[in-house]
Amino acid sequence: MPALDPGALMGPLWTLLAYVALGWLAARRLAVDPRPVATLLIYLIAPLTFFRALTLGGPTPGYLLLTLATFLTASLLALAVHRLTRHRFAAQESALLAFSAGTGNTGYFGLPVALVLLPPEGVTLYLFCVLGITLYEFTVGFYLSARGQFSVGESLAKIVRLPLVYAFLAALLVSGLGMAVPEAAMEGLAVFPATYTLLGMMIIGMTLGRVSLREVDGRFIGACVAIRYGLWPLLALGAVLVLQALAPLSPELAMAILLLGVVPMAANVVVVAMELGIAPAKGALAVLVTTLAAPLLIPLYLTLMMRLAGL
Template structure:
């Protein structure tokens, strides 16, 4: 299977368009991105995840994928935190640790998944993505907070996040067989689009405040390395290992490989903004990895699909 760079231009242009809207909003309307980051963290993201779980009706097998991905990315982030804390400042190290466990699996990866994967593969991709989302606002948020707060303060901040409670509440309702009214589910349909729009606009708003002093070549190079070296290798190794120990569905293998090649997550900027840890550096790194995506993703996917025999 070969994915031409042209196939990525639609998602890329959409994302960059939203970034541009955010830049204009901050420049011309003087909009402060910090309240928007708070709105995303405490309202829009939890309701988006809640809706996805209520709509998807997760099975044990699907939730096992979510749990496995959550554990994998949490271990990656903890490992990167240990390796980078002595080489970077506490805030930069915390931001690197957070970013190493996540990627732009939703805003960028999902449109590509719809092109690349069959329907069953898209479902598998979504439940893997859900594990990454849960990481972002649990372990990832804690690691980020540790760049600026004590252990106790970080745990308190993490405990106040509603995403985990929304996740558990949705699982409880599914376990009890509760079906929400159609009118309520339809009213929740607005949140995924809002999540995408505001999540990318906040990058543009942050970039509007960037000065030359925010450019950190070592930090950005490390972010690019984590996203386009570490992640592809980890996902490739995971697929090869699974192929050796169990019959691996090709759809799942392709979903895992795609997770390994998406750009940095825009939630890096959202969390950095909420916690006050170098959001400008985060925004620059996200922009660089997003611009590299059309060049690197087709190359990586073609190579990885050949190595795993899934192409």
């Protein structure tokens, strides 16, 4: 594997922070309401982005096994965190903390880093791991978040209405039947990944534009940071070491797994919190803190983890 260059992280970081700043300006100067943006991301842009990624990737049983593994890992971790925190935090905070525990900024932040660190086959492996985490966000994660505000029946009804699950099934059907998506359609869908990144980060800034100092919750932010930069790196490293002990593990897959464990909190924490009305300001502050810490912690973590994993 290539040596890790900390400078490779600065480009993605400053780009993402610029998007956050644009969102802050939009909220403060133009009075843009972030709620319709969150709805647009969840019900239109995310499903089309997801569908395009799956059809381009050409899912195989091996790739889908990675997707299933990351989906189950994220779901079990979120359920465990929810069980541990539901009596220690308010209902909305516990729900948001549980949702954030199962995910990370694997796309907006992690993908540019993966493109620098991994060869093409490694990037493909990474993307199918990311798909599992994204699927978690809009199924189990969305349900846990909704339970902070709604009943079981209402939460399940909201999941049934989410189009991302149907986009996933449609992509599998198209690939399984060997159908080719028209080239003109794929060209039209090409704009959605960049749009997803731009609006996903801008919504953090839009939410921060409405935050006052009294909404800063050090206890909640501390819990988010501990899970994202404490629990996840250990989990990723442990997974690599166990897999290496059981069977030969390619360096590309090992590096992809390690990268999943060191990215900052997911911007979708704010998107889902905004859509469901569960403490979006606290979520935005936690996401910002972990994103600002990323260029300092990720090179340190990855260097140490790669050495321990023998990469």
